[in-house]
Amino acid sequence: MSIYSLWGALEIGLIFGLVALGVLISFRILRFPDLTVDGSFPLGGAVAATLISAGMDPFTSTLVATLAGAFAGSITGWLNVKLKIMDLLASILMMIALYSINLRIMGRPNVPLISDPTVFTVLQPEGLSDYIARPMILLVLVVVVKFALDWYFATQTGLAMRATGSNPRMARSQGVATGRAVLAGMAISNALCALGGALFAQSQGGADISMGIGTIVIGLAAVIVGESIMPSRKMMIATLAVIIGAVLYRFFIALALNIDFIGLQAQDLNLVTAVLVTIALVIPLVRKRLRGKTGGR
Amino acid sequence: MLAAKDLHITFNPGTPIETRALRGLSLDIPAGQFVTVIGSNGAGKSTFLNAVSGDLTVDSGSIVIDHEDVTTQPVWDRAKRVARVFQDPMAGTCEDLTIEENMALAHSRGQRRGLSIAVKAAMREEFRARLATLGLGLENRLTDRIGLLSGGQRQAVSLLMASLRPSRILLLDEHTAALDPRTAAFVLELTARIVEESKLTTMMVTHSMRQALDVGERTVMLHQGAVVLDVAGSERQGLDVPDLLAMFARVRGEQLSDDGLLLG
Numbered sequence: 001m002s003i004y005s006l007w008g009a010l011e012i013g014l015i016f017g018l019v020a021l022g023v024l025i026s027f028r029i030l031r032f033p034d035l036t037v038d039g040s041f042p043l044g045g046a047v048a049a050t051l052i053s054a055g056m057d058p059f060t061s062t063l064v065a066t067l068a069g070a071f072a073g074s075i076t077g078w079l080n081v082k083l084k085i086m087d088l089l090a091s092i093l094m095m096i097a098l099y100s101i102n103l104r105i106m107g108r109p110n111v112p113l114i115s116d117p118t119v120f121t122v123l124q125p126e127g128l129s130d131y132i133a134r135p136m137i138l139l140v141l142v143v144v145v146k147f148a149l150d151w152y153f154a155t156q157t158g159l160a161m162r163a164t165g166s167n168p169r170m171a172r173s174q175g176v177a178t179g180r181a182v183l184a185g186m187a188i189s190n191a192l193c194a195l196g197g198a199l200f201a202q203s204q205g206g207a208d209i210s211m212g213i214g215t216i217v218i219g220l221a222a223v224i225v226g227e228s229i230m231p232s233r234k235m236m237i238a239t240l241a242v243i244i245g246a247v248l249y250r251f252f253i254a255l256a257l258n259i260d261f262i263g264l265q266a267q268d269l270n271l272v273t274a275v276l277v278t279i280a281l282v283i284p285l286v287r288k289r290l291r292g293k294t295g296g297r
Numbered sequence: 298m299l300a301a302k303d304l305h306i307t308f309n310p311g312t313p314i315e316t317r318a319l320r321g322l323s324l325d326i327p328a329g330q331f332v333t334v335i336g337s338n339g340a341g342k343s344t345f346l347n348a349v350s351g352d353l354t355v356d357s358g359s360i361v362i363d364h365e366d367v368t369t370q371p372v373w374d375r376a377k378r379v380a381r382v383f384q385d386p387m388a389g390t391c392e393d394l395t396i397e398e399n400m401a402l403a404h405s406r407g408q409r410r411g412l413s414i415a416v417k418a419a420m421r422e423e424f425r426a427r428l429a430t431l432g433l434g435l436e437n438r439l440t441d442r443i444g445l446l447s448g449g450q451r452q453a454v455s456l457l458m459a460s461l462r463p464s465r466i467l468l469l470d471e472h473t474a475a476l477d478p479r480t481a482a483f484v485l486e487l488t489a490r491i492v493e494e495s496k497l498t499t500m501m502v503t504h505s506m507r508q509a510l511d512v513g514e515r516t517v518m519l520h521q522g523a524v525v526l527d528v529a530g531s532e533r534q535g536l537d538v539p540d541l542l543a544m545f546a547r548v549r550g551e552q553l554s555d556d557g558l559l560l561g
Binding site for chain 2: 152154155156157158159160162163166167169170171172173174175176177178233
């Protein structure tokens with residue numbers, strides 16, 4: 001495995017770390033099975049790429065892309081909370097709606113960013129190769145986002161959001177407007193996914209309508225891998241775990257695809273994902289069995 | 298304090314399983330009074346409690362708490378005035394959150410929640426002192442997940458949580474029914490103490506006639522969604538469970554057929 005693919009895996013892994021944080025909020029904290037992600041990730045990419053190629057500066061473009069994701073997420077939440085559409089179905093509706101919306105935004109199936117400035121080219125320090133600079137920039141950003149979320153979930157509103165997912169009836173009886181909490185949580189979750197998409201488009205040289213396919217599976221895989229290596233109910237550890245999960249996942253993928261004697265190719269990606277997630281899901285079970293034998297309980 | 302007037306609630310109206318749960322129920326509870334509510338299964342006890350808390354919206358009638366009409370207010374709005382302990386010990390607390398986080402949630406019940414840190418050092422001291430009064434050793438377990446506690450312990454913490462903020466009325470929904478007899482006695486004793494200390498207006502729904510007569514100062518019996526018996530003061534003082542049954546039979550003009558009422 002080359003040094004390039006290692007840095008590359010770290011780069012993509014960190015981007016999907018943002019997605020994983022979003023998935024952590026929807027699936028784990030709010031317990032809202034949200035597939036909007038498959039639409040909000042390319043939405044972020046589409047908005048950012050379109051604005052950048054139209055001449056807007058990359059930071060504002062990325063911010064607008066993030067806000068677009070927040071808006072998409074809050075609509076999914078609204079469909080569920082106000083229109084009483086089942087959570088999974090509401091998110092599927094939003095996901096397919098976003099497919100058309102993303103095509104409308106881009107005006108064509110893909111928007112390349114070849115010579116345009118991106119957040120990475122602007123921030124890249126002198127004398128550092130781009131394939132090293134990009135993961136470094138992303139690392140700083142992901143760490144900042146992680147600590148911001150840790151702080152938020154320790155505040156009164158953040159705590160109210162966690163209670164909403166864990167026990168909505170109790171939350172309401174304590175005066176938490178649970179509907180609003182779901183809306184806010186879905187907005188934050190999809191904002192993070194769209195931010196991931198915006199950065200993905202800028203790191204991979206453009207946005208593509210199909211870039212969102214399977215995002216939710218990768219996000220969930222990261223969450224599950226993270227949880228099985230660092231099981232904890234503490235928020236600070238959970239946020240760290242899913243980021244590490246996302247990076248590890250990309251490393252496994254890179255490893256699997258780069259080791260010649262296994263004979264796997266790029267088209268085997270989804271199969272490898274399925275196998276990895278299965279392994280991650282089985283680890284806790286195996287661990288429990290082993291403990292049961294040695295602990296004599 | 299609480300004025301419920303002519304409440305009607307019908308479940309599944311217009312279908313074969315239509316249930317008229319409340320049929321013109323009216324009840325006034327003055328400030329500081331501790332009322333126990335009894336009745337057989339399906340009498341409308343829980344429905345009435347859920348109507349007061351806001352979990353259910355009444356079809357007609359009005360609910361006034363502390364001079365404010367709350368009939369159409371959602372649960373979280375009413376939480377300013379209403380504190381509640383559920384029957385299921387698992388329902389009143391968030392099992393994924395720690396003891397202190399649960400208490401912090403209750404600490405800001407009915408208040409605007411902002412972006413300040415939820416569990417502050419000063420709060421922690423208050424929680425510790427409150428928990429110490431339970432005598433369960435929970436004051437040393439503030440950062441334990443509440444899911445690790447037993448049902449009785451969780452119910453005791455729920456009661457504490459309900460009294461962290463001043464409320465106009467405390468609703469207890471058969472909150473000892475899911476506990477073993479010893480724990481139930483402990484939680485009941487704790488209830489009496491907390492209600493006494495904070496001079497809370499309280500409405501306690503219970504299955505047990507014994508309990509209904511032993512605690513509180515007024516007992517109300519529901520049947521078919523309305524109040525059929527309302528005793529307080531000296532009249533209530535001399536009452537025993539058989540008297541209550543006899544009174545009930547007389548009021549309704551029919552013999553009680555529900556043995557479930559006798560249990561406990």
